[in-house]
Amino acid sequence: MSDLHSNCFAFSSEQISSQRSMSLPSSPHELRRQVPEKSGPDRMNDELVSTWNRILESHMYLNKPLLPFEEWNIDFSELIVGTRVGIGFFGEVFRGKWNGTEVAIKVFLEQDLTAENMEDFCNEISILSRLRHPNVILFLGACANPPHLSMVTEYMEMGSLYHLIHVSGQKNRLSWQKKLNMLRDICRGLMCLHRMKIVHRDLKSANCLVNKRWTVKICDFGLSRIMTDASMRDSTSAGTPEWMAPELIRNEPFTEKCDIFSFGVIMWELCTLNRPWEGIPPDRVVYAVANEGSRLEIPEGPLGRLIVDCWAEPNERPSCEEIFSRLLDCEYSLC
Incomplete structure (x- = not known):
């Protein structure tokens, strides 16, 4: 499975294409990659603008501007786009x-400019712009004029x-203390999301960015959802199989506890310094986790x-507060 797990922040195109979240088999989300047939750039741009305006006028954004502060509105001409460093659920970074100022710029590609993806783009801006936390990537603004849809965030020097x-060859620098930190x-960061009733739904090591001070921040909120009082169920089943909770894979009702399952996989990665489910095809991982109850081997x-x-089962998984307390208890232990 090493070809599946190449890093989001490696610089070759082969590696960049491999860490993308995916729609699961039989999911209606697979239709998102279909692009309407073009009959010329002008007509395409007119269609994009029309679709974009329709999305902005939808019930989600009525009486609530997508970018309520003028300083968040960025003209694409103000951006100097450099080296490609990553890929998200939609768009490239x-x-x-x-x-x-050095920044990260998530840019929509033409083939990603579907109505569904533009709705996800609005959703990500809506969620990320309300978050201000030291362990959540900092939103700086967005260009909201198609076809140049893009989002600007702080740049994290060490990548994901x-x-x-x-990938980096630096895992030997990860001391027990660094891992715990x-x-x-x-x-x-996850505690902040859950307190604000946000479910990430695609938490994985590729969506946790590291700066030069070794601080980690959560990013990529394209699949995130605002929680209601009851369990939710989405019309789509998308994510990254190796980190996904079984209830998400089965497209069942979910709560914020699906993120706790994914956090457990990240803990496993840092403990073992191995790729989860390495060498096993994603469709096999999906079946094994969701239908056979298979789990990675537990480290000592x-x-x-x-x-x-x-x-564990969703209602038996610990909260972020309990996890944080137990991580503090591990301060002087050895993994």
Whole structure:
């Protein structure tokens, strides 16, 4: 499965294409990759603008501007787009500059400009723009004029946690203390999301970015949802199989506890420094986790029991607060 797990922040096109979230078999989300047949650039642009305006006028955004503060409205001409460094559920991420500041720019590609993806783009902006936390990627603004739809965030120098563990060759620098600090960073970010009634739904090491101070921040909210009082069920079943909770794979009602399952996989990665389900095809992972109850081999050490608890049935999984407390208890233990 090594070809599946190439890092989001590696620089070759082969690697970049491999860490993308995917729609699961039989999911209606698979239709998102279909692009209407073109009959010329002008007509395409007119259709895009019309679709975009229709989305903005939908019930989700009535009386609530997508970018309520003028400083969040960025003209695409202000951006200097540099090297491609990653890929999200939709769009590709580039290192760039905005008004002299080094930033990350998520840019829509033409083939991604479908109505469904534009709705996800609005959803990600709506969620990320309301979050201000040291362990959540900082939203700086967006260009909301098709066909140049893009989002600008702070730039994280060391790339994704996935890259750091599996690609960079620096995993030997990950001391037990660094691992604990990183897990606590992710847990704090996740705690913020859940307190604000947000479910990430695609939490994985590739969506946890690391800066030069080794601080970890959660990113990529394209699949995120606002929680209601009851369990939710989405019309789509999408994500990254190796990190997905079984209830998401089965397209069953879900709560914020699906993120706890994914956090358990990240803990497993940092404990073992291995890729989850390496060498096993994604469709086999999907079936094994969702239908056979298969789980990765539990590592020894103080985090093993916590990983087991994160992979329990949804209502038996610990909260972020409990996980954080137990991570503090591991401070002087060895993994």
